[in-house]
Amino acid sequence: MSLSVEQVMALAPVIPVLVVERVEDALPIAQALVKGGLPALEVTLRTPAALDVIREMAKVEGAVVGAGTVLNPRQLDAAMEAGARFIVSPGLTDPLGRAAIAANIPFLPGTATAGDIMRGMDMGLTHFKFFPAETSGGLPALKALAAPLQESRFCPTGGITAESAPRWLAEPFVQCVGGSWVVPKGPIDPARIEALAREAAALTGNKLC
Ligand code: 3PG
Ligand code: 3PY
Numbered sequence: 001m002s003l004s005v006e007q008v009m010a011l012a013p014v015i016p017v018l019v020v021e022r023v024e025d026a027l028p029i030a031q032a033l034v035k036g037g038l039p040a041l042e043v044t045l046r047t048p049a050a051l052d053v054i055r056e057m058a059k060v061e062g063a064v065v066g067a068g069t070v071l072n073p074r075q076l077d078a079a080m081e082a083g084a085r086f087i088v089s090p091g092l093t094d095p096l097g098r099a100a101i102a103a104n105i106p107f108l109p110g111t112a113t114a115g116d117i118m119r120g121m122d123m124g125l126t127h128f129k130f131f132p133a134e135t136s137g138g139l140p141a142l143k144a145l146a147a148p149l150q151e152s153r154f155c156p157t158g159g160i161t162a163e164s165a166p167r168w169l170a171e172p173f174v175q176c177v178g179g180s181w182v183v184p185k186g187p188i189d190p191a192r193i194e195a196l197a198r199e200a201a202a203l204t205g206n207k208l209c
Contacts, residue, residue, distance in 0.1 A: 005106035005127045008064060008086045009155055009175040011040040014165065014200040015088075016182040017068060017157060018042060023049045025188050026056035032190040033182065034062045036197025042088050042178060044068040045075055051082040058083035066106075073099035080105060088178075090131055092116055097123045108155055112136040117149050127153045129178065134159030139167055146173040162199060170205030 009015075016038055020026060026049075033041060039062050043054050046069050057065045066086035067079030076087055076099050087100055092109035100107035101123060110131035111117045120128055130142050133156035137144075142156060156168050157178030168174045182196045 002104075003064065003085065003106060005086065005108060006153075006175070008040050008066070008106050009108075009127060009153070011064060011176075012038045012201050013169055013176050013203045014038060014182065015040045015042050015066075015155060015157075015176055015178045016197070016200075017044060017178050017180045018053075018183055019044050019046050019180065020053045021047050021049060023052045023056060026053040027060065028188055028190045029183055029193060030057040030060040030063050030065070032193035033197045034060055036182075036194040037201030038182065038197045040064045040066065040086070040176075042066050042068040042086075043084075045070060045079065051078055054079065054082040054084050058085075070096065072096055076100060076103065076105075088129060090129075092120050092125075092128075094119075097125070101125075110157075114145055114149065117145065117152055121149070121152070126151055127155070127175070130154045130156040132158030133168075133177075134164075139171070142168075142173070143171065146171070162196075162203065165200070165203050166206035168205075169203060174205075 064085050067084035068088040070087050070089045086106040088108045090110040108129045111128040153175045155176050160177045160179045165177050168177050182200050
């Protein structure tokens with residue numbers, strides 16, 4: 001079943017950003033995340049194994065596997081061919097934006113300025129990643145950007161933690177956040193990943209955090 005970008009962003013409050021080096025880690029990681037309540041999985045194309053990791057993770061029941069760090073139309077095609085159901089990029093270029101729209105695949109381009117977002121709006125996009133979220137000015141910056149660009153909805157990513165996520169999720173223009181904290185670096189520990197996923201899946205907006 002194909003989903004809209006809104007539907008992908010509504011699956012859970014957190015989209016785990018995954019950098020997976022070994023194909024054999026794909027199934028245990030995806031199973032633990034889905035079991036913990038995080039079905040939308042962003043597999044970054046930053047390792048030689050990434051496309052095979054997408055293929056493996058796509059076999060996990062309940063997983064909605066997307067590709068991150070997609071930089072150009074060639075990588076978009078490769079990710080879709082591997083089974084990616086949504087596409088995330090660190091920034092928005094014309095060739096990638098047009099290719100994703102033509103392919104009719106949910107696309108979350110990275111934006112950090114009003115010009116980035118306006119370029120996306122010109123293409124008909126309404127949902128954006130805010131990246132790198134903390135170093136681009138954090139929540140005060142996104143609040144200032146969202147005020148004049150009221151139709152836009154965001155998935156802030158970059159420097160967000162389980163502790164800071166509730167502050168972001170409390171804003172009406174934030175649909176979900178992305179982050180790598182749910183799968184700690186090092187040897188895979190499925191029980192720990194599942195526990196971190198469960199905690200992330202339960203996060204809600206909290207202005208007091
Ligand atoms: C990344 O670039 O890997 C993502 O933005 C996730 O960043 P994080 O490790 O700061 O969550
Ligand atoms: C991506 O992986 O698409 C990024 O922009 C970094 O999270």
